[in-house]
Amino acid sequence: MKGAVVAAMAAALLGTAGVAQAQDDSAAGHRTEAFSKLPYWPGYWVSEQFNHTTIGGFAAPREAGSPPLQRLNGFNAPWNEEGRRRQAEAARTRAGRRADGWGYPMMMDAATPFQIAITPEETLIVNAYGEVRHIYTDGRSFPAAEDIWPTVWGTSIGHWEGETLVIETVQVQMPYTYFHGAPTFSEEAHYFERIHLDGDRLVTEFRIEDPVTLTAPWSATITHVREGGYDRMVQMDFSNDRTGMEGGVNTIEPPADERGQ
Amino acid sequence: MRLGVAIALLFAAAGPAVAQDSTQQARDETFHRLPYWPGYWVSEYAAGTPISGVLVADPDRPPTAFDSLALWGNHAPWNDEGKRRVAEAMRTMGGRKGLGWGFPLMMNASTPIQVLITPEEVLIINAYNETRHIYTDGRDHPPMDDLWPTVTGNSIGHWEGDTLVIDTIMVTKPNVFFQGNPPLSEEARYHERIRLEGDKLLDEWTIEDPVTLSAPWKATLSWVRDEGFDRMIQVDWNNDRTGTGDDVNTIEPPADEREEQ
Numbered sequence: 001m002k003g004a005v006v007a008a009m010a011a012a013l014l015g016t017a018g019v020a021q022a023q024d025d026s027a028a029g030h031r032t033e034a035f036s037k038l039p040y041w042p043g044y045w046v047s048e049q050f051n052h053t054t055i056g057g058f059a060a061p062r063e064a065g066s067p068p069l070q071r072l073n074g075f076n077a078p079w080n081e082e083g084r085r086r087q088a089e090a091a092r093t094r095a096g097r098r099a100d101g102w103g104y105p106m107m108m109d110a111a112t113p114f115q116i117a118i119t120p121e122e123t124l125i126v127n128a129y130g131e132v133r134h135i136y137t138d139g140r141s142f143p144a145a146e147d148i149w150p151t152v153w154g155t156s157i158g159h160w161e162g163e164t165l166v167i168e169t170v171q172v173q174m175p176y177t178y179f180h181g182a183p184t185f186s187e188e189a190h191y192f193e194r195i196h197l198d199g200d201r202l203v204t205e206f207r208i209e210d211p212v213t214l215t216a217p218w219s220a221t222i223t224h225v226r227e228g229g230y231d232r233m234v235q236m237d238f239s240n241d242r243t244g245m246e247g248g249v250n251t252i253e254p255p256a257d258e259r260g261q
Numbered sequence: 262m263r264l265g266v267a268i269a270l271l272f273a274a275a276g277p278a279v280a281q282d283s284t285q286q287a288r289d290e291t292f293h294r295l296p297y298w299p300g301y302w303v304s305e306y307a308a309g310t311p312i313s314g315v316l317v318a319d320p321d322r323p324p325t326a327f328d329s330l331a332l333w334g335n336h337a338p339w340n341d342e343g344k345r346r347v348a349e350a351m352r353t354m355g356g357r358k359g360l361g362w363g364f365p366l367m368m369n370a371s372t373p374i375q376v377l378i379t380p381e382e383v384l385i386i387n388a389y390n391e392t393r394h395i396y397t398d399g400r401d402h403p404p405m406d407d408l409w410p411t412v413t414g415n416s417i418g419h420w421e422g423d424t425l426v427i428d429t430i431m432v433t434k435p436n437v438f439f440q441g442n443p444p445l446s447e448e449a450r451y452h453e454r455i456r457l458e459g460d461k462l463l464d465e466w467t468i469e470d471p472v473t474l475s476a477p478w479k480a481t482l483s484w485v486r487d488e489g490f491d492r493m494i495q496v497d498w499n500n501d502r503t504g505t506g507d508d509v510n511t512i513e514p515p516a517d518e519r520e521e522q
Contacts, residue, residue: 032293040288042381100497117379121299124377130390134493143492152497178497231403233394237360237412237438 034120039163041116044128044230045202048223050111059111070220072109072206074183083213086176086184094180095250098243101129103178104153104169105191108204109222115233116202123158123165130235135167142170150187152178167193186212201225291380296423298376301490302462305483307371331480332369332466334443343473346436346444354440363438364413364429365451367391368464369482375493376455376462383418383425388496395427402430410447412438427453446472461485 046053049069052060079087102110107127114127125133135158142148148155154172158165169191175182189210196203202224209217244253303310339347362370367387377384385393395418402408402415414432418425429451435442449470456463462484469477 028293028297031297032289035292036285036289040285117377117382117384119377119379122377124384124386126384126386126392130392132386132390132392132493132495134495136492151494153495155492155494232396232415233392234415235392235394235411235413 031120038118038120038160039197041118041197041202043226044113044115044233045224046111046113046227047109048201048225049109051225051227053111057111070222072105072183072220072222073181074185074218077183077208077218078215079213080215083184083210083215086213090176090180090184096245097180097250098245099179099181101131101152101178102127103131103175103182104133104172105175105206105208106179106182107131107133107153108193108206113227113230113233118165126233128233128236130237133169135165137165142168150174154191161194164194164196167191167195169193184213185210188212288380295378295380295420296457298378298457298462300486301373301375301493302484303371303373303487304369305461305485308485308487310371331482332365332443333441336480337443337468337478338474338476340473340475343444343470343475346473350436350440350444357440359439359441361389361391361412361439362387363391363435363442364393364432365435365466365468366439366442367393367413368453373487373490373493374484386493388493390495390497393429395425397425402428410434414451421454424454424456427451427455429453444473445470448472449474 047069049071050059054060074087077083101107102112107114107129108125110127112127112129114125114131117124117126121136121138123135123137125135131153133153133156135156137158137160139159140157142155142157148171150171150173152173154169156167156169158167160166170189171187172185172189172191174185174187176184185208189208189212192207192209194205204222204224206220206222207217208214208219244251334347337343361367362372367374367389368385370387372387372389374385374387377386381396381398383395383397385395391413393413393416395416397418397420399419400417402417408415408431410431410433412433414429416427416429418427420426430449432445432447432449432451434444434447436444445468449468449472452467452469454465464482464484466480466482467477468474468480
């Protein structure tokens with residue numbers, strides 16, 4: 001009898017282990033299957049506007065006759081009265097400020113390279129200043145209103161339409177607060193993006209809606225190219241920002257190691 | 262002859278597509294073999310840290326398996342230079358403000374980390390935008406003339422079964438970025454072995470530093486999934502309320518209650 005009980009227990013344990021293993025294998029299989037359908041966008045991407053930017057911060061001139069490139073700075077957005085008021089205030093105060101980083105959305109139109117890591121549940125967009133966007137593609141909705149608040153990079157969900165990543169982002173802090181080169185959207189702005197690879201370029205189609213500052217949705221297309229010379233992502237802690245201020249205008253400070261520190 | 266040319270053309274045309282498929286298949290196979298460590302991990306000792314940042318000791322809570330302050334350096338085999346630096350760090354710690362956790366303490370913190378595993382690279386990201394890039398594509402460290410110290414250093418890794426083996430060099434003196442970090446030199450070399458054991462992530466460390474240590478320093482960290490996180494919310498460090506006055510740290514009011522803002 002005892003032997004039978006032991007045998008039954010062993011069988012039960014084996015059965016449990018077998019089921020668990022099968023579940024693990026099945027989950028891993030589903031992840032692999034999902035992964036195999038996803039594109040792969042390796043490289044360190046910069047906005048085409050900033051391709052070949054030198055250490056001085058200036059991009060090489062583009063070839064004569066190159067088509068104009070769009071920007072995300074909002075200069076040509078359909079601002080309403082409140083938007084125009086904010087833009088005027090931004091223009092008035094911009095010169096005496098120092099940025100905390102690019103922030104969203106400007107990190108998507110920057111000279112600082114970003115990389116895109118794609119997994120079944122989430123796509124990460126990470127730039128060299130450690131600014132990270134988490135785009136959840138696991139089918140979730142946005143968190144409930146009482147569990148969401150404005151942050152520099154907002155909250156993003158996404159899904160794949162073929163090889164196009166479709167992103168929706170909300171609850172972005174007023175971008176101009178973090179970086180004085182950013183547009184003056186409100187925290188009610190809703191950002192839609194469609195990212196796809198076109199040859200050697202990443203193309204991001206933006207559509208931004210903001211009932212507070214815009215009269216109509218604003219669309220802009222940003223193209224990214226792989227910046228040459230990068231074989232890895234080197235994270236910077238923003239200590240290489242040499243923006244200075246003097247008499248209400250921006251200046252360029254000496255490098256940190258030459259400031260007597 | 263024409264047929265031969267036609268076949269050659271056919272192969273030439275099919276070549277890139279076949280190569281692409283083969284690369285994709287290799288990525289899929291690699292991905293299938295990799296572990297999956299979803300969740301938002303905190304050092305086991307720090308699990309459940311409330312918004313105050315002060316974890317009240319719970320007498321009913323079982324002790325963690327490993328030294329909760331393993332990477333703070335209390336038990337490191339410091340040599341004379343190391344002891345001198347530790348004493349200096351203790352002397353000046355009170356009047357300083359951190360810029361983040363930095364490496365290695367971001368791995369021994371109450372700020373959650375996430376581990377995103379792809380075939381070529383593992384990213385470890387915490388909620389303060391500190392990102393480690395661990396290249397698992399077989400590369401070596403860059404040559405010395407293309408390397409310089411950064412806050413998170415340069416990491417390469419490989420998989421031994423389900424264990425991620427990491428080698429990190431060129432970390433700026435960790436104590437400069439955050440005063441709670443061990444005062445290791447930029448010549449330190451950090452070896453890690455990370456694996457999942459049950460519901461915990463374990464990380465076995467060996468740190469070598471000819472400048473500050475008399476012997477390799479070994480420590481083991483354990484992480485658990487912190488409760489209440491359903492997503493990673495990147496914080497731009499504006500919630501740091503560390504103040505300084507008379508060389509001691511104080512706690513400042515929240516940013517939105519300070520007069521200057």
